[in-house]
Amino acid sequence: MALEIIESCVNCWACAPLCPNKAIYEAKPHFLIDADKCTECLGDFADAQCVAICPIEGAILNELGEELNPPGSLTGIPPERWAAVQAEIRAR
Amino acid sequence: MDLPVIESTPQKTGGCSAGSCGSTSDQMGGMSDEIRAKVQDHPCYSEDAHHYFARMHVAVAPACNIQCHYCNRKYDCANESRPGVVSEVLSPDQAVKKTLAVAATIPQMTVLGIAGPGDPLANPERTFETFRQLSVKAPDIKLCVSTNGLSLPDHVEELSRHNIDHVTITINCVDPDVGAKIYPWIFWQNKRIHGREAAEILIQRQQQGLEMLVAKGILVKVNSVLIPGVNDEHLKEVSKIVKAKGAFLHNVMPLIAEAEHGTFYGVMGQRSPNPAELKNLQDACEGDMNMMRHCRQCRADAVGLLGEDRGDEFTMDKIDAMEIDYEAAMKVRAEFRAKATADLEAKRAKAHAPKMPQAQVVQFVPRKEKSALVGRRVLMAVAAKGGLVAVHFGHANEFLVYEASADGAKFVGHRKAEQYCDGDVSCGDGESVLDKTIKALEGCEVVLCSKIGYEPWGNLEAAGIQPNGEHAMEPIEDAVMAVWHEMLAAGKLDAKPSANKVA
Structure with a gap:
């Protein structure tokens, strides 16, 4: 079992120092998780540390490819509101 | 949570009462x-x-x-x-x-x-x-x-x-x-x-x-x-x-x-x-x-x-790609700093001097109670550089706002502006950018600048903001107070408070 960082990562460095397994490493274009080292923090912390500090919704996935911080969960912006405002900006 | 609020006590200052330095x-x-x-x-x-x-x-x-x-x-x-x-x-x-x-x-x-x-x-x-x-x-x-x-x-x-x-x-x-x-x-x-x-x-x-x-x-x-x-x-x-x-x-x-x-x-x-x-x-x-x-x-x-x-x-x-002599640079900084500090101190001493007619004015006086003198407070925007009224209205990307009163000129904030006169690039948008600038200056009754074009002059006047280019290259506080005294002499500062003020 292992988590995965995907391209929406903004390279903010917050997760890397927290990883108990040193599984997270700097890479281009974004940080990555070494699947062989990642334990999802089982036995170390109640919550996966990278997931608990990551500020970007959708940037970390579980083994099933599910977003662990889904849209709206971190910013508090309802996804439909986000979509409506983006459409409005594009129409300007 | 327990967050105690202590009554604020007057602070001893170097000789001028808080809020009255005027500079x-x-x-x-x-x-x-x-x-x-x-x-x-x-x-x-x-x-x-x-x-x-x-x-x-x-x-x-x-x-x-x-x-x-x-x-x-x-x-x-x-x-x-x-x-x-x-x-x-x-x-x-x-x-x-x-x-x-x-x-x-x-x-x-x-x-x-x-x-x-x-x-x-x-x-x-x-x-x-x-x-x-x-x-x-x-x-x-x-x-x-x-x-x-x-x-x-x-x-x-x-x-x-x-x-x-x-x-x-x-x-x-x-x-x-x-x-x-x-x-x-x-x-x-x-x-x-x-x-x-x-x-x-x-x-x-x-x-x-x-x-x-x-x-x-x-x-x-x-x-x-x-x-x-x-x-x-x-x-x-x-x-x-x-x-x-x-x-x-x-x-x-x-x-x-x-x-x-x-x-x-x-x-x-x-x-x-x-x-x-x-x-x-x-x-x-x-x-x-x-x-x-x-x-x-x-x-x-x-x-x-x-x-x-x-x-x-x-x-x-x-x-x-830069070649840098760190030792030499530190010497240059030290020299610059000594000169700038001397300039600043001279300026501060000058600003304080007329404010201390009596030797001991150290108690804290709330600002609002002080200006029983004639003439209401006026907000003025200044297109400034280096402490002087030195920028063309159309080239200003910000205006410093001063509150002028019998107590002196007091810096109270700044307003951002887009440069509407930016050579040939944005001229097509000139008017709308000017409108934005005028909106940004809301509450100000005067705008001081080194120069100003004919068209913005008219628009500013129409918006109730008096442009003034007569104090180019003068120190800001002197210029602001000169304009305030002109307004006072012209009877424009009778008790009527300006619209944007609450207190």
């Missing part, structure tokens, strides 16, 4: 001599120093341990200028190299700050590695740090070991119910914590950090973001409390919220305060606290004098 150094009116000496060459803490001294921020601290509703962690843009935005995150080694290069090119450089783009103390290794190297390689540069406060108590000891005598804490509230509307979550003790509980922890840590810094003799400035309908009234209480605990300066900044910034407040339609609301709140807090009014809300990688950004000259590839 642009007015903001320092309530400071002790010791604090004044510490901040006199810091552009962010001393209003008149910012004409002489420059600062830079190095973006070594990208990680953050909290989320604020006015911040979007995704953004990284060269064309935007606001806190939290940077173009290039640096390693500590790169940051040190950049600082030394800038300090060798801009002798005005006195201060290196780490302000993000995340929280410096959520990146302690990167932040302190930068400070440690700079303390050795550029001991003449002051170091400062700006934090949300969550990790602050853990790092006060280390902060006190470096060449850091100023810390800024962003404190937007002291009430968790208010905090819950500003901070959706914090990362605390290996967990993400949401809502009121998160705000409660954050507030407790901020207040504890403030107390610990003050106990160590480190100067603390408090930044607050004014969010209409969320913490506007509440900030008066914040100001009282942080002053009582020993913060020396309070900087209330207007919320910046646009939908395209992608922040919670921007997307949800939270409005920003208008200039009059900001000024009214700053005025209301001023009886208790030294208020900072010249903050330009700069980027987390800003370089140069406040209000300018020379970051483009110092990208890492350009720095790599």
Whole structure:
């Protein structure tokens, strides 16, 4: 079992120092998780540390490819509101 | 939580009563001599120093341990200028190299700050590695740090070991119910914590950090973001409390919220305060606290004098190509600093001189009660450079706002403007940009500039703002007071208060 960082990562460095397994490493274009080292923090912390500090919704996935911080969960912006405002900006 | 409010006590000052200095150094009116000496060459803490001294921020601290509703962690843009935005995150080694290069090119450089783009103390290794190297390689540069406060108590000891005598804490509230509307979550003790509980922890840590810094003799400035309908009234209480605990300066900044910034407040339609609301709140807090009014809300990688950004000259590839004699550069800085300090002191002495007719005027006098003299207060916008009325109206990208009264000219803030006359590029848009500028000057009755074109003159007059180009190259305060006295003599300053004022 292992988590995965995907391209929406903004390279903010917050997760890397927290990883108990040193599984997270700097890479281009974004940080990555070494699947062989990642334990999802089982036995170390109640919550996966990278997931608990990551500020970007959708940037970390579980083994099933599910977003662990889904849209709206971190910013508090309802996804439909986000979509409506983006459409409005594009129409300007 | 128990947050005691102590009645603010009058501070002994160097001879002028708080708020009555009448010069642009007015903001320092309530400071002790010791604090004044510490901040006199810091552009962010001393209003008149910012004409002489420059600062830079190095973006070594990208990680953050909290989320604020006015911040979007995704953004990284060269064309935007606001806190939290940077173009290039640096390693500590790169940051040190950049600082030394800038300090060798801009002798005005006195201060290196780490302000993000995340929280410096959520990146302690990167932040302190930068400070440690700079303390050795550029001991003449002051170091400062700006934090949300969550990790602050853990790092006060280390902060006190470096060449850091100023810390800024962003404190937007002291009430968790208010905090819950500003901070959706914090990362605390290996967990993400949401809502009121998160705000409660954050507030407790901020207040504890403030107390610990003050106990160590480190100067603390408090930044607050004014969010209409969320913490506007509440900030008066914040100001009282942080002053009582020993913060020396309070900087209330207007919320910046646009939908395209992608922040919670921007997307949800939270409005920003208008200039009059900001000024009214700053005025209301001023009886208790030294208020900072010249903050330009700069980027987390800003370089140069406040209000300018020379970051483009110092990208890492350009720095790599520079040849720098560090020893010589430090000598040049020392010489520049000696001259600038002498100039500033002369200017400050001149500004204070006529204000001290009697030898002992040390008691604290609230500003509002003082001006029983004839002539109401008038806001004037000034297109200024280097303390002079020196900028063409159409070339100004900001206006300094002064409040003129029988007490003198008092700097109260600044307004951003787009340059409507920008050569041939944006001329097609000239008119609408002019309209925006006129809107930005709302509440001002006069605009002073070195020159102004025929068309904007007419539009300004039509909007009730009198353009004035007769004081070109004069010191700002002299020009503002000359215009105020002309208005007084012409009978334009009878009791009628101007429309934008509350008090």
